[in-house]
Amino acid sequence: MTAEYIDIVDTQARKKALKVFREKFQKLIDQIMKGKPPVLLLPKRTLQNTIYDETRKLLLLGPEKLKRSFLDLHEAKKFMQTLLMTRIIYEALARDEYPTIRDLYYRGKHTIIFRDEKGKRHEENTWDEQRESDAVIRDIEVLTGLLREEMLILSKEKGKVVGNMRIRSGGDVIDLSRMGHGAYSIESTPDLIEFLDVDAEFVLVVEKDAVFQQLHRIGFWRKYKAILITSAGQPDRATRRFVRRLNEELGLPVYILTDADPYGWYIYSVFKIGSITLSYESERLATPAARFLGVSMSDIFGAKGKKPYLTEAERRNFIIKAKDADIKRAKELLAYKWFQTPKWKTEIDIFLKKKAKLEIEALAGKGLRFLAFKYIPEKIETGDWIE
Amino acid sequence: MTAEYIDIVDTQARKKALKVFREKFQKLIDQIMKGKPPVLLLPKRTLQNTIYDETRKLLLLGPEKLKRSFLDLHEAKKFMQTLLMTRIIYEALARDEYPTIRDLYYRGKHTIIFRDEKGKRHEENTWDEQRESDAVIRDIEVLTGLLREEMLILSKEKGKVVGNMRIRSGGDVIDLSRMGHGAYSIESTPDLIEFLDVDAEFVLVVEKDAVFQQLHRIGFWRKYKAILITSAGQPDRATRRFVRRLNEELGLPVYILTDADPYGWYIYSVFKIGSITLSYESERLATPAARFLGVSMSDIFGAKGKKPYLTEAERRNFIIKAKDADIKRAKELLAYKWFQTPKWKTEIDIFLKKKAKLEIEALAGKGLRFLAFKYIPEKIETGDWIE
Numbered sequence: 001m002t003a004e005y006i007d008i009v010d011t012q013a014r015k016k017a018l019k020v021f022r023e024k025f026q027k028l029i030d031q032i033m034k035g036k037p038p039v040l041l042l043p044k045r046t047l048q049n050t051i052y053d054e055t056r057k058l059l060l061l062g063p064e065k066l067k068r069s070f071l072d073l074h075e076a077k078k079f080m081q082t083l084l085m086t087r088i089i090y091e092a093l094a095r096d097e098y099p100t101i102r103d104l105y106y107r108g109k110h111t112i113i114f115r116d117e118k119g120k121r122h123e124e125n126t127w128d129e130q131r132e133s134d135a136v137i138r139d140i141e142v143l144t145g146l147l148r149e150e151m152l153i154l155s156k157e158k159g160k161v162v163g164n165m166r167i168r169s170g171g172d173v174i175d176l177s178r179m180g181h182g183a184y185s186i187e188s189t190p191d192l193i194e195f196l197d198v199d200a201e202f203v204l205v206v207e208k209d210a211v212f213q214q215l216h217r218i219g220f221w222r223k224y225k226a227i228l229i230t231s232a233g234q235p236d237r238a239t240r241r242f243v244r245r246l247n248e249e250l251g252l253p254v255y256i257l258t259d260a261d262p263y264g265w266y267i268y269s270v271f272k273i274g275s276i277t278l279s280y281e282s283e284r285l286a287t288p289a290a291r292f293l294g295v296s297m298s299d300i301f302g303a304k305g306k307k308p309y310l311t312e313a314e315r316r317n318f319i320i321k322a323k324d325a326d327i328k329r330a331k332e333l334l335a336y337k338w339f340q341t342p343k344w345k346t347e348i349d350i351f352l353k354k355k356a357k358l359e360i361e362a363l364a365g366k367g368l369r370f371l372a373f374k375y376i377p378e379k380i381e382t383g384d385w386i387e
Numbered sequence: 388m389t390a391e392y393i394d395i396v397d398t399q400a401r402k403k404a405l406k407v408f409r410e411k412f413q414k415l416i417d418q419i420m421k422g423k424p425p426v427l428l429l430p431k432r433t434l435q436n437t438i439y440d441e442t443r444k445l446l447l448l449g450p451e452k453l454k455r456s457f458l459d460l461h462e463a464k465k466f467m468q469t470l471l472m473t474r475i476i477y478e479a480l481a482r483d484e485y486p487t488i489r490d491l492y493y494r495g496k497h498t499i500i501f502r503d504e505k506g507k508r509h510e511e512n513t514w515d516e517q518r519e520s521d522a523v524i525r526d527i528e529v530l531t532g533l534l535r536e537e538m539l540i541l542s543k544e545k546g547k548v549v550g551n552m553r554i555r556s557g558g559d560v561i562d563l564s565r566m567g568h569g570a571y572s573i574e575s576t577p578d579l580i581e582f583l584d585v586d587a588e589f590v591l592v593v594e595k596d597a598v599f600q601q602l603h604r605i606g607f608w609r610k611y612k613a614i615l616i617t618s619a620g621q622p623d624r625a626t627r628r629f630v631r632r633l634n635e636e637l638g639l640p641v642y643i644l645t646d647a648d649p650y651g652w653y654i655y656s657v658f659k660i661g662s663i664t665l666s667y668e669s670e671r672l673a674t675p676a677a678r679f680l681g682v683s684m685s686d687i688f689g690a691k692g693k694k695p696y697l698t699e700a701e702r703r704n705f706i707i708k709a710k711d712a713d714i715k716r717a718k719e720l721l722a723y724k725w726f727q728t729p730k731w732k733t734e735i736d737i738f739l740k741k742k743a744k745l746e747i748e749a750l751a752g753k754g755l756r757f758l759a760f761k762y763i764p765e766k767i768e769t770g771d772w773i774e
Contacts, residue, residue, distance in 0.1 A: 006606065007568070097755050098604045100597040106752025109704045154604065156596040156619070158545070160572050169567025180556025181394070181574035185547050188600055189568060209543040210487040213575055217485045217541065219393065232543070317496045365493025368484050 006096050007170045009192050010152060014093050017144075017151050021090050024144050040068040040082060042143045043280065050279040052337045057288040059274040061142065077124070078136075082143075084108050084126055085136045089151050098154050105133040142280045149189045149237065159186040159239030160209070162216050163227035168194040176227075181217060183230075190242040195250060201225045202380065203246050204293070207233065207258040207267050211360050211371075220372045227252065235270055237278075240285040243271060247287045254287050255380060260295040261322070261357035262329035265339075265347075268292045273338050291385040293376070297350035300358055306384075309363070309375055318362035322355040343386045393483050394557040396579050397539060401480045404531075404538050408477050411531050427455040427469060429530045430667065437666040439724045444675040446661040448529065464511070465523075469530075471495050471513055472523045476538050487541050492520040529667045536576045536624065546573040546626030547596070549603050550614035555581040563614075568604060570617075577629040582637060588612040589767065590633050591680070594620065594645040594654050598747050598758075607759045614639065622657055624665075627672040630658060634674045641674050642767060647682040648709070648744035649716035652726075652734075655679045660725050678772040680763070684737035687745055693771075696750070696762055705749035709742040730773045 031038045042065065043049070049062040070079045088107045092099045099107065105127070112124045127133050141148055148155075160183035166175050169187060173196065176184050187193065204226045206212045212230030215221070221228040227246060231239045247254045256271055258264030272290040274282025300315065302308035310318065322330075330348050333339045339348065351357070363371045379385060418425045429452065430436070436449040457466045475494045479486045486494065492514070499511045514520050528535055535542075547570035553562050556574060560583065563571050574580065591613045593599045599617030602608070608615040614633060618626045634641045643658055645651030659677040661669025687702065689695035697705065709717075717735050720726045726735065738744070750758045766772060 010604075096605075098601045099755070100601060100748060100751065102597065102746070102748040103601075103752035103755075106705055106746075106749045109752075110700070111703070154597055154600045157600070158596075158619075167567070169569055172565040172567040174565065174567055174569070178559040178561065179571070180554070180559040180561055181576060181579065182556055182561070183572040183574075184566070185570040185572050187568035192568065209545075210489065210541055213541045213544070214485045214487060214490075217397075218483075232545075313497070316498070318493055359489070359493075361487060361489040362493045364487065365490035365496075368486070368490075 009170065010189075011096075013150060013189070013192060014096070014152060017146055018090070018093050020144050020146055021086070021093070025086065037069060037071040038079070039070070040079065040143065042066050042068065042139055045138060045142060045280060047276065050276060052273070054337070057273065057338065058282045058286055059276060059279040060282060061280045081108075081127060081132070081136045082139055085133065086140055089137075089140065089153070092153075093151060098152055100154050100156075101134055101137060101148070102130065104137065104153065105130040108133060138278070138280075147191075147237075147281060147284060149191060149241070152189065154188040155236070155238075157186055157188055157236055157238050158209075158232035159229065159236060159242065160184065160212060160232070161186055161227065161229045161242070163221050164200050164225060165198040165227060166196040168196055177222075181213075183212070183216065186238050186242050188238050190238050190245065193242070193245075195245070198227075198250055198252075199225065200227045200250075200252060203227045203229060203243060203252050203254045204376065205229045205231060205235075205239075205243060205254065205256045205271065205290075206360070207231060207256075207264060208360055209233075211257075211364060214364055214368050215372055215376075218368055218372050220376070223373070224377055231267065231271075234267060237281065237285060240271060240287075243290070244285055244287045247289055254290040255293040255385065256290055257293050257360060257376070258295070259357065259359045260297060260300060260351075262326055262333055262351075264295075265292070265333060266329075269333075269336070269338065291387060293379055293385045295358055295360060295363065296384075296386065297347050297354070299375075299379075300356070301350060301354065303346075310366070314362075314366060318365065319356045319358055322351065322357050326357060327352065327355065341387070347386065396557065397576075398483075400537060400576070400579060401483070401539060404533055405477065405480050407531050407533055408473070408480070412473065424456060424458040425466075426457070427466065427530065429453050429455065429526055432525060432529060432667060434663065437663060439660070441724070444660065444725065445669045445673055446663060446666040447669060448667045468495075468514060468519070468523045469526055472520065473527055476524075476527065476540070479540075480538060485539055485541050487543075488521055488524060488535070489517065491524065491540065492517040495520060525665070525667075534578075534624075534668060534671060536578060536628070539576065541575040542623070542625075544573055544575055544623055544625045545596075545619035546616065546623060546629060547571065547599065547619070548573055548614065548616045548629070550608050551587050551612060552585040552614060553583040555583055564609075568600075570599070570603065573625050573629050575625050577625050577632065580629070580632075582632070585614075585637055585639075586612065587614045587637075587639060590614045590616060590630060590639050590641045591763070592616045592618060592622075592626075592630060592641065592643045592658065592677075593747070594618060594643075594651060595747055596620075598644075598751060601751055601755055602759055602763075605755055605759050607763070610760070611764055618654065618658075621654060624668070624672055627658060627674075630677070631672055631674045634676055641677040642680040642772060643677055644680050644747060644763070645682070646744065646746045647684060647687060647738075649713050649720055649738075651682075652679070652720060653716075656720075656723070656725065678774060680766055680772045682745055682747060682750065683771075683773065684734050684741070684743075686762075686766075687743065688737060688741065690733075697753070701749075701753060705752065706743045706745055709738065709744050713744060714739065714742065728774065734773065 044064040044066045049064040209232040274286040431451040431453045436451040438449045596619040643655045661673040
């Protein structure tokens with residue numbers, strides 16, 4: 001089995017990751033060689049140690065660290081799991097493998113049989129659920145400072161992109177303006193993409209895949225020089241990293257278009273601030289400058305000095321009554337610091353008062369040209385977004 | 388608003404669909420012009436009228452027809468819904484729109500206010516749920532003989548493809564062998580794709596997106612001259628139509644790789660036979676020649692004259708215990724005629740006896756090279772599949 005089809009960019013990424021692994025774990029080897037009890041020190045991935053950095057506008061891991069000792073009975077299993085997973089990932093890197101988080105779970109899953117000091121036989125599984133092995137992978141990410149993508153770990157990806165730009169990926173040059181009616185599926189390892197040339201003025205991220213296809217088909221991105229992206233629901237890591245890179249490296253403003261409901265707002269929040277469970281990734285994956293373009297409550301109901309985009313009759317037909325779960329979720333969002341700006345408070349207050357939500361598709365139902373050639377460009381032009 | 392970015396292929400598709408609409412509904416207009424009560428006659432989309440054609444190996448609509456009269460009080464609403472949706476789709480076609488099934492629901496959703504013979508005011512919604520408007524769209528599909536894709540109705544799509552072929556879509560020529568680490572997202576209207584040149588020997592459809600990415604990244608399709616596709620779970624219509632066209636027009640054999648469980652078998656069955664609720668589409672979307680490559684029960688446990696691909700220890704670590712719902716589903720599948728072949732009966736019997744299921748990822752966990760360069764090619768080479 002040769003590596004004849006393996007890309008040089010991947011090989012370089014592997015070398016870099018292998019080097020980091022060797023450096024990080026050398027200390028542990030030194031401890032063992034010196035006869036000292038082996039101990040791992042890693043940042044704590046807990047809610048208490050997740051902080052919102054108001055200056056950088058990012059969710060980040062705090063300064064708290066965690067000690068994991070091999071010789072502590074309470075920590076021995078976690079210690080073993082961490083080293084087991086480290087070995088599996090290291091081997092996969094060295095052998096030109098591309099594991100997924102699911103198969104890493106399988107690779108490590110086995111039963112350890114041992115006898116205690118009284119000679120009694122015990123059985124202990126390395127892990128039972130993927131939840132456990134995933135947590136171990138996250139520990140290794142914070143321990144090494146490498147994202148799993150940098151360890152060539154692949155995952156299911158839903159993100160798509162079209163627009164006036166060319167990229168290099170895996171040795172190919174891909175023209176994202178020549179995708180026909182289809183689109184380019186963003187790879188699992190967006191850091192390995194090279195941006196070649198870009199003729200675009202902004203990035204528009206659409207929550208709904210079907211709406212992305214509508215805007216693509218009607219020629220939206222060509223007309224307005226946009227990079228058009230869909231996250232197809234809750235964004236995966238690759239889509240977030242790709243959007244971040246477009247913003248950071250190319251200086252393109254990023255607008256997010258979601259349904260007008262707490263679920264849509266949370267999608268925006270994940271793009272902008274990061275997610276609470278993966279706060280250690282925000283520094284690389286979040287786009288603090290991302291703007292919530294809509295659909296906003298003032299688009300639906302109007303506001304001081306702003307006419308609504310919907311008529312009374314359209315509101316009657318298009319609005320969906322908020323469910324109890326939506327109301328509950330909206331109240332939770334209000335508790336997050338980054339939703340405590342005047343504009344967001346107004347937005348959420350109107351939602352809680354009207355108990356009304358709206359899908360982007362309702363605007364396409366009013367007319368695809370209305371959505372593509374009036375609503376979106378007008379909102380961008382007049383600065384009618386929420387930071 | 389001009390149609391400057393609209394593709395000529397789309398325009399031709401619209402013209403064709405508009406013509407069919409005019410022809411089909413002319414009869415209705417004639418009835419009305421002659422003062423006759425308007426009646427629609429359409430094939431019945433019911434389970435009773437869904438038949439399995441054993442010769443063609445397809446689920447098809449039977450011969451039963453349904454009458455829908457405007458002047459029958461029980462049918463008037465359905466009649467109105469059908470004509471309302473027909474009008475909306477016709478207008479969207481004529482206006483170069485690209486509706487989705489979700490926005491068609493919004494486009495038609497409104498309240499009709501009327502007074503009865505006693506002067507009492509009534510309110511009636513055209514439809515309340517998308518379920519209703521979707522059913523009406525299906526009625527229009529069987530009535531016109533046009534698939535919704537031919538009416539330029541778009542939908543969320545998950546299917547991806549890479550391989551040694553070039554296609555033309557929306558005026559662009561796309562080289563599916565130059566997608567880098569990403570992939571090409573199949574469009575909503577795969578009939579508008581033109582196959583330009585193909586250098587491939589078979590089609591491999593993988594249920595799981597992450598496994599698709601692994602096989603892509605390791606160079607599987609290059610090495611074995613495959614067109615590699617993922618349905619990312621239960622296949623959507625576009626992926627099914629794309630696979631069917633590859634089989635029918637290019638004569639490529641199609642292999643389906645799913646998890647070894649009733650859910651995976653059903654995915655295979657939808658590709659091959661069609662789905663029960665959408666049996667009228669099978670004739671265009673199903674691929675009766677599709678083969679179930681695996682993962683099969685004999686791959687896991689072995690069979691007469693066949694060594695299993697897994698060792699005893701691997702089975703212990705990789706197998707997942709079947710749930711009650713899996714058992715129930717397996718028994719249901721046994722009732723379908725197309726699962727009543729000796730090979731499928733054996734497959735399902737072993738499952739029911741062992742109560743064991745297995746994910747494709749377990750094979751990748753054993754080693755990606757094992758999956759890509761041994762398991763798949765060996766099974767294809769030795770004809771170890773189920774029809």
